Amino acid sequence: MKLSRRTTAVAAVAGVAAIALLATGCSSSGDSGSGSSDEKVELTVTTFGTMGLDDLYKQYEEENPNVTIKATNIDTGGNALTDWKTKQAAGAGLPDVQAVEEGWLGQVQAVSDSFTDLTEYGANDIKDRWVDWKLKQGTDKDGRIIGYGTDIGPEGLCYNSKLFEAAGLPGDREAVAELFGGDDATWDDFFKVGEQYKAATGKAFYDQSGFVWNAMVNQLPEGYYTSDGELNVEDNADLKAQWDKLAGGAAAGLSSGQAQWDWGKGKAFTDGSFATFMCPGWMLGVVKGQVESAGGDATSGWDFADVFPGGPANWGGTFLTVPTTSKHPKEAAALAAYLTDAKSAVAAFQAAGTFPSVIEAQTDPGVTGESDLTKFFNNAPIGEILGSRAEGVVAQYKGPNDSVIQEQVFGPATQSLDKGASGDDAWNEALTTLQSLDLK
Template identity: 65%
Template sequence: MTFSRRTKLTTGIAGAAAFALLATGCASQGAASSGDEKIELSITTFGTFGYDELYKEYEKANPNITIKAENIDTGGNARTDVFTKIAAGSGLSDVVAIEEGWLGQIMDVSDKFVDLNEYGAEDVKDNWVPWKYEQSIDPDGRVIGFGTDIGPQGLCYNGKLFEAAGLPSDRESVAELLGGDDASWEKYFEVGEQYKKATGKAWYDQSGFVWNAMVNQMEEGYYTKDGELNVEGNADMRAKFDQLAGAIGNGLSANQEPWVWGKGKGFVDGSFATMVCPGWMLGNVKGSLESGGGDASTGWDFADVFPGGAANWGGAFLSVPATSDHPEEAAELAKWLTDPEQQVKQSAAAGNFPSTIEAQEKLAEDATPNELFNNAPTGAILASRAEGVVAQFKGPHDSLIQENVFGPPLKNLDTGKTKSADEAWDQALQLLNDLVVNN
């Protein structure tokens, strides 16, 4: 991402003037439907989007419109839902959230979505960091989504557990402990071994998320920039896999269930001390921590550091399926929800990080303390972590490869069912052939 230093971000952009719109609350409230026609707009999101209050705000400003919202628990299940309905030719909402990990697959059926150029996309394209807007353009030049968030990553950690292990616990010292600007996975796992030796407990929650972060830092991940599969014979990827397998073998993984974490108990019972955290994950941590009976006193914090440097995981878009009976009104809702002013509000509600430049600047400037994370200025930290981030090219089966090709072998390593990196890698290659190459 071209988010070099704060002083460079505003170059060529109406920085301070742009914020006058945010500060005075004069941003567009959306265009009400024509005449007195009553319209119901359906919208489907997933995970933690933080839109509930925004829906109410939009309905108040547009009394002819009622919003019917559905939220699916995970991005993977949302992907299944979208493609099942595309195959059926019906059932999609008027507005659908699309996750970056399966955007490549969506591009194969982009004609199933309206071209938002017809509804003002070109007029607002400069709202977003350039790479985010470019991700939404299909091979025919059609814009099929308004960007919501991006996923720069910092480190969630439990300061109380660090102290119990004799490690420094304040954010600056934790960042320094892990290498600061030169933080590496080698150092992260090395400190993890120190923690394990001092406490007898695991260092991170589970290996799937760590692997995802490691792959996302590569210049090319599961696909090359030309769209070719990039797993078999990839020596760099295999080396990272071996490094992670070594950490698992040293007992650093807590083998938690992804997205569940023991119904949140994993965040309060000391099962693990660190977790890779893109901005949007802070909302998941908050919900799970509270479900597990935890609160601000549990000790979780958020540090401005990440092993291996800048990394992006995730981010989403709001798209309008061609089957919508109200494409103009649906596009207007999607555009309003992704305006900078609304992205600031969404970040406050869900903890994610905006993809619009004005909203990013606003969060960096405000540095609002997040009580649940030891008053960490999570927005400002994420703005720092976003420096240097550029989203990796995602091929059509990128999300499937992460979850269903590498997920099971890593789980087998976490549980001890599989003992060696060689065996786990071979399992991944077999699944790749079964699910992607020969399917």
């Protein structure tokens, strides 16, 4: 996922039908399951990033022997968006099940009639499984449910306890949370601790400015768009105030200036290039994978704290949709429902740290208990921390070009900060780019 990517109330999922679905391993109701036919069907699926679904494909094929799944995973959400837009414009080549990232929702909703209305295949029978704001995001203006939610992205702070302790800072995760201000943590606190770390070690504190900026934007009541859909960048005083703080951190040498999504095959996570990292749930699997790619393991020192500068934040979250070009919409809808039921949501979390948008899954022992991820992150109670970080998150309205602004406008500008540009110069660079794109 690129910078656009994957709030909560805990309650029981109601309905005997939902219980029956979990018991049988089929997640849609009525006649929407693909197992009702002996016709051999191949379903294509396009996802991106680390979603934790691979083993579920195999399981579904075993439970539905008439179905073969051909899955394609694209490396980042930004590249997946380009792939979708290209095929959408051509009217051909789209898969039966298309993963859509939160940051694309504005673009997807603009052409929502090109996605299957999942209420035709049992969506109304299972709509209570999701937190309400996630269901609302996946519903178009005409009340058509076009996307089943997979994960949400509440953010906590990944940090390297060994590097912290070497700098004279606490390594214990509870003490780290207090170091940043606990429930009252601010970005000022974050940058202040970063300056202490820099003074003690001479090294950068976070990997690059782009991910920090993404978190800052997502915390605002209104980001690049107002809640009624108007572009909201140039005269957005709240946005500019956050930018000035980010610029101050870069000027103090707190950013390692890493290329986004390229950490030298994980080496930057193991060689002390930086000590903190912005971590929505789905990013935990990325961190683990990067460390292991560089030959590291659980002893590398990475941990996960129940704290986040500036308060609750959500980065990303994905939906599974069925384009109307699918020749097998019934079977595709059944697969999408299966991949987003409580049992599957737990399995995806255990595989990739993707925190469920499914209410029942959020308190499942498979989410709150031990897993390979918890072991990697120094036995951190990851599910409990993410549940805590999800409290108070409010879904921010994402306009039609939200991801474009994040990547094409502020992506280069944050890189300029990391290369030494002043805050004002980089901000003006972003505004110039925005004006040249003539977005709405």
